[in-house]
Amino acid sequence: MPYRADMADRTSLERLRAANRRAVLGALLTDGPQSRADLARSTGLSRTTVSSLVQDLIEHGLAVETTDRGRPHKGGSGRPPLLVAATSARGGVAGIDIGHHHVRVAVADRSGVVLAEDVQPVDVDDHGSATLDRATRMVRSLARASGREVADLRGVGLCVPAPIDRRSAQIRSGILPGWHDLVPTDELQERLGIPVAADNDANLGALAELHHGAAHGVGDFVYLKLASGVGAGLVLGGRLYRGATGIAGEIGHVQILEHGRVCRCTNRGCLETEVSVPRLLELLEPAYDETLTVDRVLALEAEGDAGVRRVLGDAGRTVGRALADLCNSINPSLVVVGGPLGSAAPLVEGVRASLDRYAQPATAAAVRVASAALGARAEITGAIAMAIARAALEE
Amino acid sequence: MPYRADMADRTSLERLRAANRRAVLGALLTDGPQSRADLARSTGLSRTTVSSLVQDLIEHGLAVETTDRGRPHKGGSGRPPLLVAATSARGGVAGIDIGHHHVRVAVADRSGVVLAEDVQPVDVDDHGSATLDRATRMVRSLARASGREVADLRGVGLCVPAPIDRRSAQIRSGILPGWHDLVPTDELQERLGIPVAADNDANLGALAELHHGAAHGVGDFVYLKLASGVGAGLVLGGRLYRGATGIAGEIGHVQILEHGRVCRCTNRGCLETEVSVPRLLELLEPAYDETLTVDRVLALEAEGDAGVRRVLGDAGRTVGRALADLCNSINPSLVVVGGPLGSAAPLVEGVRASLDRYAQPATAAAVRVASAALGARAEITGAIAMAIARAALEE
DNA sequence: GGGCATTCCTCCGGAGAACGCACTAATAAG
DNA sequence: CTTATTAGTGCGTTCTCCGGAGGAATGCCC
Numbered sequence: 001m002p003y004r005a006d007m008a009d010r011t012s013l014e015r016l017r018a019a020n021r022r023a024v025l026g027a028l029l030t031d032g033p034q035s036r037a038d039l040a041r042s043t044g045l046s047r048t049t050v051s052s053l054v055q056d057l058i059e060h061g062l063a064v065e066t067t068d069r070g071r072p073h074k075g076g077s078g079r080p081p082l083l084v085a086a087t088s089a090r091g092g093v094a095g096i097d098i099g100h101h102h103v104r105v106a107v108a109d110r111s112g113v114v115l116a117e118d119v120q121p122v123d124v125d126d127h128g129s130a131t132l133d134r135a136t137r138m139v140r141s142l143a144r145a146s147g148r149e150v151a152d153l154r155g156v157g158l159c160v161p162a163p164i165d166r167r168s169a170q171i172r173s174g175i176l177p178g179w180h181d182l183v184p185t186d187e188l189q190e191r192l193g194i195p196v197a198a199d200n201d202a203n204l205g206a207l208a209e210l211h212h213g214a215a216h217g218v219g220d221f222v223y224l225k226l227a228s229g230v231g232a233g234l235v236l237g238g239r240l241y242r243g244a245t246g247i248a249g250e251i252g253h254v255q256i257l258e259h260g261r262v263c264r265c266t267n268r269g270c271l272e273t274e275v276s277v278p279r280l281l282e283l284l285e286p287a288y289d290e291t292l293t294v295d296r297v298l299a300l301e302a303e304g305d306a307g308v309r310r311v312l313g314d315a316g317r318t319v320g321r322a323l324a325d326l327c328n329s330i331n332p333s334l335v336v337v338g339g340p341l342g343s344a345a346p347l348v349e350g351v352r353a354s355l356d357r358y359a360q361p362a363t364a365a366a367v368r369v370a371s372a373a374l375g376a377r378a379e380i381t382g383a384i385a386m387a388i389a390r391a392a393l394e395e
Numbered sequence: 396m397p398y399r400a401d402m403a404d405r406t407s408l409e410r411l412r413a414a415n416r417r418a419v420l421g422a423l424l425t426d427g428p429q430s431r432a433d434l435a436r437s438t439g440l441s442r443t444t445v446s447s448l449v450q451d452l453i454e455h456g457l458a459v460e461t462t463d464r465g466r467p468h469k470g471g472s473g474r475p476p477l478l479v480a481a482t483s484a485r486g487g488v489a490g491i492d493i494g495h496h497h498v499r500v501a502v503a504d505r506s507g508v509v510l511a512e513d514v515q516p517v518d519v520d521d522h523g524s525a526t527l528d529r530a531t532r533m534v535r536s537l538a539r540a541s542g543r544e545v546a547d548l549r550g551v552g553l554c555v556p557a558p559i560d561r562r563s564a565q566i567r568s569g570i571l572p573g574w575h576d577l578v579p580t581d582e583l584q585e586r587l588g589i590p591v592a593a594d595n596d597a598n599l600g601a602l603a604e605l606h607h608g609a610a611h612g613v614g615d616f617v618y619l620k621l622a623s624g625v626g627a628g629l630v631l632g633g634r635l636y637r638g639a640t641g642i643a644g645e646i647g648h649v650q651i652l653e654h655g656r657v658c659r660c661t662n663r664g665c666l667e668t669e670v671s672v673p674r675l676l677e678l679l680e681p682a683y684d685e686t687l688t689v690d691r692v693l694a695l696e697a698e699g700d701a702g703v704r705r706v707l708g709d710a711g712r713t714v715g716r717a718l719a720d721l722c723n724s725i726n727p728s729l730v731v732v733g734g735p736l737g738s739a740a741p742l743v744e745g746v747r748a749s750l751d752r753y754a755q756p757a758t759a760a761a762v763r764v765a766s767a768a769l770g771a772r773a774e775i776t777g778a779i780a781m782a783i784a785r786a787a788l789e790e
Numbered sequence: 791g792g793g794c795a796t797t798c799c800t801c802c803g804g805a806g807a808a809c810g811c812a813c814t815a816a817t818a819a820g
Numbered sequence: 821c822t823t824a825t826t827a828g829t830g831c832g833t834t835c836t837c838c839g840g841a842g843g844a845a846t847g848c849c850c
Contacts, residue, residue, distance in 0.1 A: 012440065013806055013837055016411050020808090037827055045407065049808050051829065077818035078826025163757070220639040232724065236631055243726025244615040245761045250723050253755055265755065322720075328645050329627065329721050331638025360648055360660065362558070366640045407808060408835050415837090432798055441838050446800065472847035473797025 017053075020045060022392065024053045025062060028086040029111045033066055035081025054084050062087055086111065090152055093391060094139045095383030096188070097159040097201075098122075100228055103131060104377075105138040107146045107153070108384045110391070112211070115146035117380070128179035129187065136191040150192055157387035158184060158198040159379040161229070166246025169198060197390050199242075201225060202249050204382025205338050205372070206233025207240050211385045213373035214336050221334035222326060223372070224251075224319060224351075226341060230272040232323075234330065252276075254322045271322050275315040277340060283311055294340040301344050309346045316350020323351060324358035327367055338372035412448075415440060417787070419448045420457060423481040424506040428461055430476025449479050457482055481506055487543060488786060489534045490778030491583070492554040492596075493517075495623055498526060499772075500533040502541045502548070503779045505786070507606065510541035512775070523574035524582065531586040545587055552782035553579060553593040554774040556624070561641025564593060592785050594637075596620060597644050599777025600733050600767070601628025602635050606780045608768035609731050616729035617721060618767070619646075619714060619746075621736060625667040627718075629725065647671075649717045666717050670710040672735060678706055689735040696739050704741045711745020718746060719753035722762055733767035 023043045028034065031042070040050040057063035066083040091110035096103065099122075106117035118138055122131055143150050162171050162179075169185045185196040199207075206223035209215040215223070215235065223233040230252035234241040242248050252272035253265045260269025273279065281292050287307050290296070300308040316337075323335060335355070337348050352369045359367070374381055418438045423429065426437070435445040452458035461478040483504035492499040494517075501512035513533055517526055538545050557566050557574075564580045580591040594602075601618035604610040610618070610630065618628040625647035629636040637643050647667035648660045655664025668674065676687050682702050685691070695703045711732075718730060730750070732743050747764045754762070769776055 011806085011837065012411060012415065012444075016407060016836090017807065020407065035827070046809050047828070048810080048830090049407075052808085077816095077824065079816035079828080081827055234724070236636060237634070239632070241631060243761075244728035245726060245757070247755070247757055247761075248724060248726040250726070250755055250758065254720050254723060255753065325649050325717075325720055326724050328649060329629070329643060329724070331640055331643040331645070333639035358650065360642070360645055362640070362642055363645065366638075366642075406835085411807090412836065430798070442799070443801090443839080444837055447837085472795070474799080474845040476798055 020049065021053050021056060024050060025057060025086060026392075028063060028084065033083040033085035035083055037081060039084070058084075061090055088113070090148065091391075092146070092148060092153050093384055093387035094143065094150075094153055094156045095159070095380045095387060096135045096139070096156060097204075097379040097383055098131060098135070099161055099201075099379070103135050103138065104380050105135055105142055106380050106384060107139070107142045107148075108388075110154070110388060112381075112384055112388055114384070116142040118142060126178055128182045128184065132182075132184060132187050132191065136188065139192060150194065153194055154391035155195040155197065155387045156188060156192060157204070157383035157385070157390070158188060158196055159201055159204045159383045160184060160198055161201045161227075163247045163250060164198055164200055166242060195390065197386055199382075199386060200231065201227075201379050202231035202233040203240055203242065204233070204386060205374075205378040206235050206336075206382070207385050208374050208378045208382035209336050209338070209372055210235050210240070212381055213378070214370045215334055218334045220330070220332045221336060222323065222330065222332050223336045223338055224323065226275065226315075226319065226337070226339040226347075227277050230276060230319065232326070236330070236332075251322055251326065254325075256318060256322060271319060275318050280311055280315055280341075284308060298341070298344060301346065312341065312344050312346040313350040315341075316347040316352075317354045318350075320351040320354025321358055324355050324364075327355060327359050327363050331363055332367055335367055335369045336372050337369065338374075338378055340376070342372040343375070415444065416448050416451060419445060420452060420481060421787070423458060423479065427506075428478040428480035430478055432476060434479070453479075456485060483508065483510075485543075485547060486549050486786070487541070487547065488779055488782035489538065489545075489548050489551045490554070490775045490782060491530050491534070491551060492774040492778055493526060493530070494556055494774075498530050498533065499775050500530055500537055501775050501779060502534070502537045502543075503783075505549070505783060507776075507779055507783055509779070511537040513537060521573055523577045523579065527577075527579060527582050527586065531583065534587060545589065548589055549786035550590040550592065550782045551583060551587060552599070552778035552780070552785070553583060553591055554596055554599045554778040555579060555593055556596050556622075558595055558642045558645060559593055561637060590785065592781055594777075594781060595626065596622075596774050597626035597628040598635055598637065599628070599781060600769075600773040601630050601731075601777070602780045603769050603773045603777035604731050604733070604767055605630050605635070607776055608773070609765045610729055613729045615725070615727045616731060617718065617725065617727050618731045618733055619718065621670065621710075621714065621732070621734035621742075622672055625671060625714065627721070631725070646717055646721065649720075651713060651717060666714060670713050675706055675710055675736075679703060693736070693739060696741065707736065707739050707741040708745040710736075711742040711747075712749045713745075715746040715749025716753055719750050719759075722750060722754050722758050726758055727762055730762055730764045731767050732764065733769075733773055735771070737767040738770070 024039055027039055027042050036050050036054055037047060040047045054063060063084055063086050066085050088109035093108055095106045101121060102119050103122045104119045106114045108114045140150055143153060160171060164171055169183050171179050185198045188196040202225040205225050209223055215221045219238040221235050225231050232249040232251040234249050253267060253270045255267060255269050256271045256274055257269030261273045262268045263270040263273045284292055297308055301312060337351060341347055348369055348371055355364050355367060372378060419434055422434055422437050431445050431449055432442060435442045449458060458479055458481055461480050486505035488503055490501045496516060497514050498517045499514045501509045503509045535545055538548060555566060559566055564578050566574050580593045583591045597620040600620050604618055610616045614633040616630050620626050627644040627646040629644050648662060648665045650662060650664050651666045651669055652664030656668045657663045658665040658668045679687055692703055696707060732746060736742055743764055743766055750759050750762060767773060
């Protein structure tokens with residue numbers, strides 16, 4: 001039988017060592033530079049062991065001893081510690097966010113700090129491979145701009161604005177024209193030569209808000225993304241939940257109107273046909289002597305425009321109705337409203353009102369509603385977070 | 396500083412050993428008696444290590460070498476293995492299932508095999524403490540009947556037919572009269588002197604079907620319980636999901652009819668008011684010259700009675716409608732239909748039809764619909780499974 | 791019946807991991 | 821300068837796991 005370098009054939013003791021190494025590195029990444037003694041205290045390992053693990057990390061270039069010494073243990077006396085910091089010069093990941101009209105790429109260090117970022121306009125009706133070519137070039141130049149090569153990166157997180165099959169990694173047809181029969185992860189992996197993981201915008205938005213946004217530290221929440229489409233990302237028990245085949249959170253096609261418009265999904269009266277951003281703009285347009293954009297709508301809302309507030313409030317109540325059913329089933333402690341209009345107060349208030357009206361009292365009482373904190377950068381932040389999480393799985 | 400015998404001060408190596416010991420014991424409990432070689436294969440540990448761990452377990456009285464030898468590795472030759480089995484003479488747990496008209500109590504060994512069981516009729520309108528007294532007596536006598544004392548049991552799992560607050564462990568008011576202001580876990584713990592964990596019937600039904608029923612080995616499924624009330628238990632990512640405050644799965648109060656009957660939850664047209672078992676009996680009653688029971692309805696269905704089939708099919712389609720929305724969000728691979736009517740084919744077919752009609756095609760294609768396998772013993776089986784899981788957490 | 795292959799299990803020696811202890815290093819306080 | 825305190829590191833010990841050798845118990849084939 002040929003030798004296989006699986007994770008599985010590592011011995012238990014090596015796993016233990018690796019787990020402890022990860023624990024130390026994790027503490028360095030999350031809590032910043034620390035002394036070995038601090039690390040020993042926070043990990044529960046002995047000082048000796050931590051010393052040895054730190055030495056390992058330093059030899060592998062994953063950590064460095066900083067030049068400046070720390071204060072000698074708050075207030076008291078004693079030898080000042082030598083601080084150890086996680087290296088940011090190597091490692092790192094890239095994130096790629098493909099939108100309907102843009103490609104955003106960022107390179108971040110292994111703790112998620114963005115080092116270089118760029119956005120370029122793109123027509124999604126282009127064949128997907130042209131967009132992927134462009135993204136590939138952007139990754140290369142941004143990697144260089146942050147002082148590394150693509151090969152130094154430990155992985156790429158890709159955000160696509162469509163459901164993606166978890167097994168085949170194929171984009172579900174019909175939503176993104178020009179991407180048919182394309183497996184974007186494989187394509188990118190071939191172009192860049194490093195691992196690529198992909199997920200949709202709602203899931204990655206949720207991941208981003210969990211790690212760096214409005215849902216920081218919240219174990220069970222729903223991230224609502226209201227944009228061209230309507231989708232939800234679920235974080236359950238502290239982890240992103242993707243379902244059995246990776247298409248959980250497809251809330252956009254709940255039937256909300258018995259005889260509503262026909263949806264691209266062939267059903268009618270879907271949530272998405274009634275409250276998508278294009279639909280809301282279309283509803284507002286006739287009343288204003290201008291072509292409305294999202295920014296203009298937000299400005300009008302800030303000025304107190306009654307029509308805009310009314311339409312946003314209605315939209316919030318409509319999605320809130322669907323969210324109420326979801327919350328009754330899921331019992332989350334937070335709903336984060338994301339997408340371009342996520343910061344609009346009437347939308348959030350509408351959602352709140354419907355939850356109070358349609359969800360069980362106990363469910364409604366348990367759930368908070370908040371605007372997303374990351375705005376247009378939610379997707380790229382989530383893509384980076386996913387890439388880091390994946391990389392962490394492999395030592 | 397005084398010495399503290401915390402879990403925490405165990406050294407990493409001891410933890411490793413303990414984890415491996417648990418892995419071996421777990422394999423023995425879930426997959427039954429096995430040879431050491433089988434254990435090595437399933438745990439991924441070396442044969443040597445497994446041998447040593449098994450010796451540990453035997454010395455601690457947690458496992459025994461069985462007298463009968465196994466077959467020598469299916470078909471082939473070779474030395475026949477010495478089978479190792481988890482001990483059932485000690486440990487064990489109790490399960491208590493409180494229904495609207497009965498109390499069922501069972502004592503099981505640590506692998507979930509029921510050793511003694513009893514059901515007694517009870518009027519739930521009694522004060523809850525009377526019911527708990529009775530359950531306490533039943534546990535005592537059943538423990539004795541299985542050759543142990545209550546103090547030998549490692550814990551109790553309690554099933555109540557109502558949502559239960561995860562923090563206060565209080566039953567949500569209004570549903571079970573006579574249980575107001577009662578904390579059943581505390582009450583039982585005081586009476587019996589061993590740890591008590593409680594959950595509702597839908598969650599425990601789901602747990603039971605996961606471990607010993609139609610959902611064995613399925614990571615993501617919805618257990619629908621259709622009885623006096625309507626509820627769902629969710630297993631997501633292989634674990635029972637309870638939500639942020641423990642009331643996930645409350646699917647019974649989705650509004651399904653705009654101007655339907657007023658529900659006990661003060662809303663109207665709730666799923667529960669339209670398809671609960673009493674409601675279905677009430678719908679059927681006028682057409683038959685007898686007082687209908689669940690058993691009679693099932694018999695009529697088996698005979699091919701058109702009216703019964705029609706009503707059950709309609710009920711299935713109605714809950715299926717609500718389940719379709721849930722499945723769109725959760726993307727499970729299975730829906731298990733439980734409760735007294737769970738085995739009725741038209742009900743299951745109705746659910747299937749609504750999923751195909753109302754859920755996203757990809758979601759509907761990913762989900763199977765099946766009858767529950769455990770019938771009226773689902774709750775007690777789940778209560779036992781929960782008690783075992785809790786006990787396993789403490790080494 | 792006598793090899794022979796096969797599988798199961800255990801003993802043994804070795805390697806790796808974590809730990810406690812003892813020691814040095816570096817500072818503050820008196 | 822001495823003492824107290826904290827930080828970091830060699831060293832020997834203990835614990836754990838593993839692979840290989842070898843005995844044990846079977847089926848298969850001649």
